[in-house]
Amino acid sequence: MDGEIRKPGILVYRTVPQPQILLLQSSKTQEWAPPQGQAERGERNMEIAFQETEKGIGFTPGDIELAKGFRTEFRYTPQEYLRVENYLFPATGLLTRSRRVVYFLGRLRNPEKEVKLSAKYSGFKWLGFEEAIETAIFDDYKDLYAKARDFLKLS
Numbered sequence: 032m033d034g035e036i037r038k039p040g041i042l043v044y045r046t047v048p049q050p051q052i053l054l055l056q057s058s059k060t061q062e063w064a065p066p067q068g069q070a071e072r073g074e075r076n077m078e079i080a081f082q083e084t085e086k087g088i089g090f091t092p093g094d095i096e097l098a099k100g101f102r103t104e105f106r107y108t109p110q111e112y113l114r115v116e117n118y119l120f121p122a123t124g125l126l127t128r129s130r131r132v133v134y135f136l137g138r139l140r141n142p143e144k145e146v147k148l149s150a151k152y153s154g155f156k157w158l159g160f161e162e163a164i165e166t167a168i169f170d171d172y173k174d175l176y177a178k179a180r181d182f183l184k185l186s
Contacts, residue, residue, distance in 0.1 A: 035106075039076035039133045040067030041084050041095060042179055045142035045157065050185050052163050052176065053139075053146070055088065056154040063156070064172060067132060076133045084137075088155070089147030095137035101182050104133040105171040132171070136179050160185055 042065045043053040054063045068083030070076060081092045108129045146155050158166070160180040167173045 034128050036128050036130045037070040037076065037133065038067045038130050039070055039080040040065050041080045041135050041137045042175065043084065043090065043095060043137050043139055044179065045139045047142040049159060050183065051157040051159055052179070053088070054156055054158060054163065055148070055152040058151055058153040061153070062168070065134065077135065080133070080135055087149050087151055090139065090144065094140055094144055096140055098136040098138065098182065101136040101179065102133065103175060103178050104131060105174070106131050107171060134175055136182065
């Protein structure tokens with residue numbers, strides 16, 4: 032799609048002490064979501080997803096084992112989300128450009144690895160899949176977490 036912004040990321044999970052996913056709080060919007068970057072023309076989704084995970088939270092490609100066969104995507108236009116209570120989207124000219132969000136699923140090899148937040152993020156939390164689904168504001172993220180849970184056969 033012309034003018035579409037690609038935002039690849041990795042939904043990072045750990046299995047100890049129990050299956051949990053990592054959510055990050057955006058410094059700009061205060062939204063909780065898995066890490067994601069922005070791909071420019073010619074850049075590969077997987078490459079950008081790993082770059083953002085390393086740059087944003089300090090997890091290198093060697094820290095994460097990707098789940099073979101898991102890839103999911105959704106599209107949205109930010110202005111659709113301006114109606115959501117307590118959600119502040121930055122007012123820029125990009126508001127009308129649709130986003131294509133692509134997520135891969137990756138297991139953190141060392142569940143005790145320290146999360147090192149960049150300035151892009153103001154906080155992090157590990158949540159069980161069900162809690163993440165229940166607390167997600169947007170249906171696209173609820174669906175992402177449910178698909179990952181079902182893929183891992185945790186339901």
